[in-house]
Amino acid sequence: MSLTKKSPQWKQYEWLITKIFHDNSESKTETVLHDAKIIGEYSESSRQIDVLIENNNIKTIIECKHHSRPVDLKGLADFLEIFSDVKANFGILISSSGFTKSVHKRIKEFEGQITLENIDWEKAYSSFQEQSYGRITDLCNNCIDNYISGKEVPGLLCWEHGLGIEVNDKVSMYSIGKCLKCNNHTVYCDSCGWITIAEHEESCCKLRDIFIDLYNKT
Ligand SMILES: [Zn+2]
Ligand SMILES: [Zn+2]
Numbered sequence: 001m002s003l004t005k006k007s008p009q010w011k012q013y014e015w016l017i018t019k020i021f022h023d024n025s026e027s028k029t030e031t032v033l034h035d036a037k038i039i040g041e042y043s044e045s046s047r048q049i050d051v052l053i054e055n056n057n058i059k060t061i062i063e064c065k066h067h068s069r070p071v072d073l074k075g076l077a078d079f080l081e082i083f084s085d086v087k088a089n090f091g092i093l094i095s096s097s098g099f100t101k102s103v104h105k106r107i108k109e110f111e112g113q114i115t116l117e118n119i120d121w122e123k124a125y126s127s128f129q130e131q132s133y134g135r136i137t138d139l140c141n142n143c144i145d146n147y148i149s150g151k152e153v154p155g156l157l158c159w160e161h162g163l164g165i166e167v168n169d170k171v172s173m174y175s176i177g178k179c180l181k182c183n184n185h186t187v188y189c190d191s192c193g194w195i196t197i198a199e200h201e202e203s204c205c206k207l208r209d210i211f212i213d214l215y216n217k218t
Pocket of ligand 2: 189190191192193194204205206207208
């Protein structure tokens with residue numbers, strides 16, 4: 001994959017929204033996935049979901065609309081169609097330019113099940129820290145090159161903290177951040193204090209590959 005190739009704005013907007021929902025997730029059992037696929041119950045074909053949140057058997061689907069005009073009834077109808085096809089429990093339709101009046105009216109029928117959220121680009125962009133204050137940063141080192149702050153979204157890391165394994169009677173703690181852009185894994189190893197990218201950089205110690213193995217299995 002070429003790192004100089006620009007990703008379309010709508011995709012970058014999806015990364016921002018994924019980061020927001022990932023970072024706001026409070027449940028250990030919850031997973032927040034960008035660009036998921038679910039086979040439709042009725043269409044029997046693969047449906048693309050911008051952001052999928054799963055918690056036990058509860059499925060929430062999120063659709064992100066980064067358009068210059070408000071989402072209209074047609075946009076809502078498309079979302080409702082997917083919502084019913086994938087048998088989601090909850091749905092969130094997100095727009096960077098709001099919704100038409102008729103959409104607000106129509107959605108009342110789905111109260112408690114489907115919500116509308118207006119998140120403009122600037123607000124979405126403030127979802128991550130460009131500066132890192134501790135050792136762990138929100139930005140993927142592998143794809144941080146040449147991005148224009150505020151205009152372009154760099155590779156954002158979705159961290160899982162507080163992971164631990166027991167090796168030789170000693171518990172080793174680690175964190176893994178998966179990049180929304182390049183899908184590489186940044187690993188923080190607590191026992192050596194190093195941060196490395198699993199796909200590109202030498203391992204800090206022999207624990208890292210064990211961490212990654214375990215992470216990929218769950
Ligand atoms: Zn990356
Ligand atoms: Zn290490």
